[in-house]
Amino acid sequence: MLAAREEAIVQNVNRLLAEKGFEAMTVDEVAAAVGIAKASLYKHFTSKEDLAAAAMVRMLRRARQFLDAVDPALSPLDKLRAAVRWTLQVQLEGQMPALPSQNSSLRAALMANRDYLDTLMEISDELGGWIEAAQKEGSVNPKLPALAVLYTLYARGCDPVLGFLQSSGQHSDEEIVELVLSTCFDGLRNR
Amino acid sequence: MLAAREEAIVQNVNRLLAEKGFEAMTVDEVAAAVGIAKASLYKHFTSKEDLAAAAMVRMLRRARQFLDAVDPALSPLDKLRAAVRWTLQVQLEGQMPALPSQNSSLRAALMANRDYLDTLMEISDELGGWIEAAQKEGSVNPKLPALAVLYTLYARGCDPVLGFLQSSGQHSDEEIVELVLSTCFDGLRNR
DNA sequence: GTCTATACCTTGATAGAC
DNA sequence: GTCTATCAAGGTATAGAC
Numbered sequence: 001m002l003a004a005r006e007e008a009i010v011q012n013v014n015r016l017l018a019e020k021g022f023e024a025m026t027v028d029e030v031a032a033a034v035g036i037a038k039a040s041l042y043k044h045f046t047s048k049e050d051l052a053a054a055a056m057v058r059m060l061r062r063a064r065q066f067l068d069a070v071d072p073a074l075s076p077l078d079k080l081r082a083a084v085r086w087t088l089q090v091q092l093e094g095q096m097p098a099l100p101s102q103n104s105s106l107r108a109a110l111m112a113n114r115d116y117l118d119t120l121m122e123i124s125d126e127l128g129g130w131i132e133a134a135q136k137e138g139s140v141n142p143k144l145p146a147l148a149v150l151y152t153l154y155a156r157g158c159d160p161v162l163g164f165l166q167s168s169g170q171h172s173d174e175e176i177v178e179l180v181l182s183t184c185f186d187g188l189r190n191r
Numbered sequence: 192m193l194a195a196r197e198e199a200i201v202q203n204v205n206r207l208l209a210e211k212g213f214e215a216m217t218v219d220e221v222a223a224a225v226g227i228a229k230a231s232l233y234k235h236f237t238s239k240e241d242l243a244a245a246a247m248v249r250m251l252r253r254a255r256q257f258l259d260a261v262d263p264a265l266s267p268l269d270k271l272r273a274a275v276r277w278t279l280q281v282q283l284e285g286q287m288p289a290l291p292s293q294n295s296s297l298r299a300a301l302m303a304n305r306d307y308l309d310t311l312m313e314i315s316d317e318l319g320g321w322i323e324a325a326q327k328e329g330s331v332n333p334k335l336p337a338l339a340v341l342y343t344l345y346a347r348g349c350d351p352v353l354g355f356l357q358s359s360g361q362h363s364d365e366e367i368v369e370l371v372l373s374t375c376f377d378g379l380r381n382r
Numbered sequence: 383g384t385c386t387a388t389a390c391c392t393t394g395a396t397a398g399a400c
Numbered sequence: 401g402t403c404t405a406t407c408a409a410g411g412t413a414t415a416g417a418c
Contacts, residue, residue, distance in 0.1 A: 002383090005383095019293070020293055020294075020295075021214075021291060021293055023212075023214040023215065024214065024291070024293070024295060026410085026411065026412090027411080027412065027413085028410090028411080028412095036383095036384075036385090037384065037385050037386075038412090038413085039383095039384075039385070039386085039387095039413085039414075039415090040383065040384050040385075042412090042413065042414075043383055043384080044383090046413095047412080047413085048411095048412070048413095077380065080379075098293070100212060100215070101351040101354060102210065102211055102212055102215070102289070102354075103211070104211075104215060138381050139380065139381060140379050140380060140381060141373075141377070141378075141379060141380065141381045141382070142381065143373075144370065144373065144374065144379070145361070145362075145370070147356070147359060147361070148352070148356060148370050148374070149374075149379055151351075151352045151355040151356060152352055152374050152379060153379075154355075155350060155351050155352045155355075158351065159346060160292040160342075160346050160349065161339070161342045161343055161346045163292060163293075164342040164345075164346075165338070165339060165342060168338060170336070170338070171336075179335065179336070179339050182332075182334075182335065183335065183339070183340075183343050183378070184378065184379060185378050185379050185380045186332070186378040186380055187332075187374070187375065187376050187377040187378030187379075187380075188271075188331050188332060188335070188340055188343060188344075188375060188376050188378075189268065189330065189331060189332065189376045189377055189378075190329050190330055190331060190332045190333065191332070191382065193401090196401095217392085217393065217394085218393075218394060218395085219392090219393075219394090227401095227402075227403090228402065228403055228404075229394090229395085230395085230396075230397090230401090230402075230403070230404085230405095231401065231402050231403075233394090233395065233396075234401055234402080235401090237395095238394080238395080239393095239394065239395090383418105384417105384418085385416105385417085385418080386415105386416095386417085386418105387414105387415085387416095387417105388413105388414085388415080388416105389412105389413085389414075389415085390411100390412090390413085390414095391410105391411080391412085391413100392409105392410090392411075392412100393408105393409085393410085393411090394407105394408095394409085394410105395406105395407085395408090395409105396405105396406080396407075396408100397404105397405085397406075397407090398403105398404095398405095398406105399402105399403085399404090399405105400401105400402085400403080400404105
C-alpha cells in the first residue's frame with residue numbers, strides 16, 4: 001500500500017528531524033529507518049527538502065486538528081494556553097520537527113509548498129482570532145502587537161528550555177510543561 | 192601579528208555562525224572571509240569545532256565583561272533585564288553565534304573546552320546570584336526554580352521571535368527589544 | 383517500485399614546497 | 401605560517417536491471 005509506506009517514511013523523517021535537525025539528518029538514515037533502499041525513497045519524494053516539507057505539513061495538520069478540537073467553551077486565553085501546552089508536549093515527546101530558522105534550502109522549499117503555506121495560514125488565522133479576542137477581553141496584554149504574540153507562541157515549539165530542563169533531570173515532563181507555560185504567559189516577574 | 196590575525200578569524204567565524212549556524216558554515220567560507228588559505232586556518236585552529244568554540248568563548252567573555260560593568264546600584268531585577276537586553280541587541284546586530292541545541296560534534300567539543308565551561312560557569316554564577324536576590328525580594332516569581340529562570344534568560348539569546356519580527360518589517364530594532372523584554376519578564380497575560 | 387551500484391559534488395582536513 | 405594541490409569521507413541524487 002503506497003499511502004501506508006509513505007506515512008511510515010514521513011513518520012520516521014518527523015522523528016529524525018526532531019532528534020537531529022534538518023542538516024544533520026541524512027537520507028541514508030531515513031532509508032535505513034524505514035527499511036527500504038535509498039533509491040526507493042526518491043521514488044516517493046523528489047528531494048531531502050521534499051521529505052522534510054512532508055513531515056512539516058503532517059505536523060501542521062496535526063496541530064490544526066488539535067486546534068479544531070479545542071473546547072469552544074474555553075476562554076480565549078485558555079484556548080491559547082491549550083495550544084501551547086500541546087506544542088510543548090509534542091516537543092517533549094521528541095515529535096516536533098526542528099528546522100533551521102535561518103535561511104537555507106529548506107526554507108525556500110517550504111515557501112514554495114502550497115500545502116505548508118495554506119495550513120500554516122489556517123493555524124495562524126485560528127490562533128490570531130483567539131489572540132484578538134483575548135486582547136479585547138483584557139486577558140492578554142492589549143499593548144502587544146498581535147503578531148508578536150503569535151510569534152511568541154510559535155517559538156515555544158522550538159524552545160531549548162525544554163531540553164535543558166529535561167537534561168537537568170530535576171523535573172518531570174509535566175512539571176516542565178507547567179513551568180514553561182508559566183514563564184510564557186505569566187512572565188518571570190512576580191505577580 | 193599572530194594575535195591580530197586570530198582575532199580576525201574568530202570575528203569572521205562569529206559573524207558566520209550568527210548568519211548560518213554551525214553546520215551551514217563551511218571552513219572554505221571562513222578562509223575566504225578572512226582572506227587566507229584554508230590550510231593556514233588549520234595552523235591556528237585544529238578543527239571546525241575548535242573554530243566555533245573560540246567564537247563562543249569570545250562571546251561569553253564579552254558577556255561576562257558586560258555583566259561585570261552593570262551598575263551595582265540597580266535592583267536585581269533591573270540587572271537581569273539589562274543582561275537580557277544586551278543579549279537581544281547582540282542578536283539583532285547579527286553577532287550572536289547560533290549553535291545547534293541538539294547533540295552534535297560541536298557540543299562534545301564545547302564540553303571538553305575548559306575556557307568555555309569556566310566562563311559559562313562564571314556567567315551562570317553571576318546571573319544566579321541576581322536571580323536568587325530578585326526572588327528573595329519578591330521581584331521575580333519565587334515559585335520558579337532558579338535554574339528554570341536561568342535557562343529562560345539564556346534562551347532569549349537564540350529566540351527566533353527576533354528574526355520573525357525583524358522580517359515582518361513593522362518594528363524598529365529598539366521596539367523589538369522592548370517587546371521581547373516585555374514578553375519575557377511580564378508574560379503574555381495582562382497585568 | 384524495489385533493489386544494487388555508482389556518478390557527482392562538497393566538505394573537513396592534510397601534504398609538502400617555499 | 402603561507403600557499404597550491406590533493407586526499408578521504410560522506411552526502412544527495414540517479415542509472416538501470418528486475
